[in-house]
Amino acid sequence: MKAPSVAPADVVTVGWWDATREHRLTVQRCAECSGVQHPPRSLCIHCGRTDTLRFDTAAGTGVVDSFTVVYRSPVPDADVPYVIARVRLDEGVICLTRLENAEPDAWCIGDRVAVDWVDLDDGRALPVFVPAPR
Amino acid sequence: MNGHLIGRDQLGTGVAVVGVAESDLGVTDQPILGLQTQAITRALDDAGLALRDVDGLATTGISRFSATQLADWLGIQPKWTDSTFAGGSAYEMYVARAAQAIRAGQAETVLVSFASNQRSARSRSLGGVVEAHTPEAQFETPYAPLYPLSYYAMAAQRYLHEFGATREHLAEIAVAAREWALLNPKAFRYGAGPLTVEDVLASPMISSPLTTADCCLVTDGGGAVVLTSSERARDLRKTPVEVLGYGERTTNTSMTAVDDLTLTGAVGSSADALARAGLSISDIDVIEVYDSFTITVALTLEALGVCGRGEALDFIQDGRIRPGGQLPLNTNGGGLSYCHPGQYGVLLLVEAVRQLRGECGPRQVAGARTALAHGTGGILSTHATVILGVDR
Numbered sequence: 001m002k003a004p005s006v007a008p009a010d011v012v013t014v015g016w017w018d019a020t021r022e023h024r025l026t027v028q029r030c031a032e033c034s035g036v037q038h039p040p041r042s043l044c045i046h047c048g049r050t051d052t053l054r055f056d057t058a059a060g061t062g063v064v065d066s067f068t069v070v071y072r073s074p075v076p077d078a079d080v081p082y083v084i085a086r087v088r089l090d091e092g093v094i095c096l097t098r099l100e101n102a103e104p105d106a107w108c109i110g111d112r113v114a115v116d117w118v119d120l121d122d123g124r125a126l127p128v129f130v131p132a133p134r
Numbered sequence: 135m136n137g138h139l140i141g142r143d144q145l146g147t148g149v150a151v152v153g154v155a156e157s158d159l160g161v162t163d164q165p166i167l168g169l170q171t172q173a174i175t176r177a178l179d180d181a182g183l184a185l186r187d188v189d190g191l192a193t194t195g196i197s198r199f200s201a202t203q204l205a206d207w208l209g210i211q212p213k214w215t216d217s218t219f220a221g222g223s224a225y226e227m228y229v230a231r232a233a234q235a236i237r238a239g240q241a242e243t244v245l246v247s248f249a250s251n252q253r254s255a256r257s258r259s260l261g262g263v264v265e266a267h268t269p270e271a272q273f274e275t276p277y278a279p280l281y282p283l284s285y286y287a288m289a290a291q292r293y294l295h296e297f298g299a300t301r302e303h304l305a306e307i308a309v310a311a312r313e314w315a316l317l318n319p320k321a322f323r324y325g326a327g328p329l330t331v332e333d334v335l336a337s338p339m340i341s342s343p344l345t346t347a348d349c350c351l352v353t354d355g356g357g358a359v360v361l362t363s364s365e366r367a368r369d370l371r372k373t374p375v376e377v378l379g380y381g382e383r384t385t386n387t388s389m390t391a392v393d394d395l396t397l398t399g400a401v402g403s404s405a406d407a408l409a410r411a412g413l414s415i416s417d418i419d420v421i422e423v424y425d426s427f428t429i430t431v432a433l434t435l436e437a438l439g440v441c442g443r444g445e446a447l448d449f450i451q452d453g454r455i456r457p458g459g460q461l462p463l464n465t466n467g468g469g470l471s472y473c474h475p476g477q478y479g480v481l482l483l484v485e486a487v488r489q490l491r492g493e494c495g496p497r498q499v500a501g502a503r504t505a506l507a508h509g510t511g512g513i514l515s516t517h518a519t520v521i522l523g524v525d526r
Contacts, residue, residue, distance in 0.1 A: 001277075004276045004277075004278065005276075006272060006275075006276045007266050007267075007271035007272045007275070007276075008272075009272065010267075013269075013272055017272075038273075038390065039269045039272070039273040039388070039390075040269075041269075065288075065292070065395070066288040066289070066291045066292040066295075066395055067288060067291060068279075068284050068287035068288050068291055068341045068342050068343075068344075069339075069341070069342040070278070070279070070280060070284060070340075070341050071338070071339050071340055071341070071342075072260065072280070072338075072340050072341075073260070073278055073280075074259065074260035074261025074262075074278055074279075074280055074281070075261070075278045078278055082278075084277055084278075084279045084284050084288070084341075085288075086288055086389065086390060086395075093390070094390040094391075094393070095273075095390060096273065096274045096277055096279065096388075096389045096390050097277060098277050108295075109291065109292060109295045110295075126276055126277075128277075
């Protein structure tokens with residue numbers, strides 16, 4: 001996908017975005033209860049603690065929970081069709097993303113995927129997913 | 135059927151719907167408040183009440199201060215307002231809150247209303263409205279999903295995959311909605327003729343597996359509902375329609391919070407509403423559910439307990455949700471073929487009340503005494519159920 005313009009990071013999310021600068025996918029994990037969550041928050045949705053969250057490097061692999069091929073984009077200059085998906089990371093959380101590097105009609109729920117990166121103009125990078133190496 | 139459905143001292147909330155109306159629908163070239171005025175004045179006339187009787191207002195979709203704006207426009211200073219913003223389910227929530235306010239004595243007569251001129255004003259955006267400070271702006275909007283369509287499309291994809299159903303099966307929901315709309319002169323597709331499964335499949339694909347024919351209309355329109363105590367309702371113009379029960383659930387704003395796309399908050403909201411009414415789903419004579427997309431109906435029917443999980447599409451293939459079928463559903467033609475002004479929830483209530491009063495002409499469900507209205511908002515985000523009944 002073409003690099004989109006992305007809303008700026010804030011104090012809660014900056015650690016997640018900073019990791020993307022080195023193409024590292026992270027998930028927020030609670031040191032107290034080990035719960036994982038995405039997107040990043042300032043409290044743990046599993047135990048309620050606010051001072052125990054850290055960003056753990058994720059394996060960068062997961063499985064397609066569901067997807068949809070978009071033929072009419074809300075973005076005027078987007079190249080259609082493209083594939084929007086929910087990917088369930090091996091750590092357990094679900095990310096919204098794009099599926100790339102395969103024909104849109106070839107994707108199936110349950111496909112194994114691996115993270116890839118779209119570099120943004122501001123030095124951050126946006127994670128997308130591609131077929132996992134066999 | 136329970137013979138003592140709404141014995142006044144046993145069941146019900148003690149609050150009734152006494153007036154309902156639609157604004158002009160379709161393409162109106164009216165401003166939002168012009169459509170609101172039509173719906174409100176017609177609903178008050180339906181009830182035999184006047185604006186001076188109204189001391190409670192619930193609305194949204196006008197401005198940041200929706201109920202305040204409407205009160206100013208109408209020239210009234212209500213004792214109670216609500217502008218809970220929960221998309222298409224807000225109106226079922228308002229009925230619950232209005233019932234509570236009336237029972238508590240904070241208000242005597244509450245107006246619930248909504249209108250939109252989204253078709254005339256071309257105000258609908260394919261990507262929805264995402265505020266820059268929300269997590270979705272950073273973690274979802276960059277990928278350019280259609281909002282809300284792509285979420286429902288992913289739910290549909292997951293549903294078809296998990297339960298071995300097909301797009302043909304799903305299309306029956308749009309086909310049945312059209313059959314009902316052909317019986318409703320106010321329906322946007324009234325004169326459009328029947329829709330076939332082939333038509334649905336051959337319509338332009340927007341966000342797979344959903345085509346334009348799997349999606350609700352984009353029209354102007356609005357509606358209003360007047361509520362007061364059951365005791366006062368007995369002295370008014372029309373047969374009172376009692377509010378028997380209500381329930382709601384709020385589950386997500388993001389596209390990633392809900393673990394299972396095929397399981398919605400309608401399970402809990404409808405269970406609460408039926409329990410409050412002392413009824414089971416098999417006691418309900420007519421069902422009006424928000425059909426934002428065909429998949430929404432399949433998921434909602436299962437959540438209501440009409441059939442088991444994964445069974446809805448098989449269950450309806452015999453035509454049972456079409457006119458004359460065993461399960462009268464979305465009897466005005468629904469958001470798919472009648473009217474969809476954005477937050478359709480108020481019009482579910484209007485149709486349910488008219489069915490219970492026996493006012494629906496060729497689409498009337500004979501002898502309907504109980505109805506269920508279920509609103510859904512956002513991306514299967516908010517769910518609210520209202521159970522209504524008449525004593526006749």
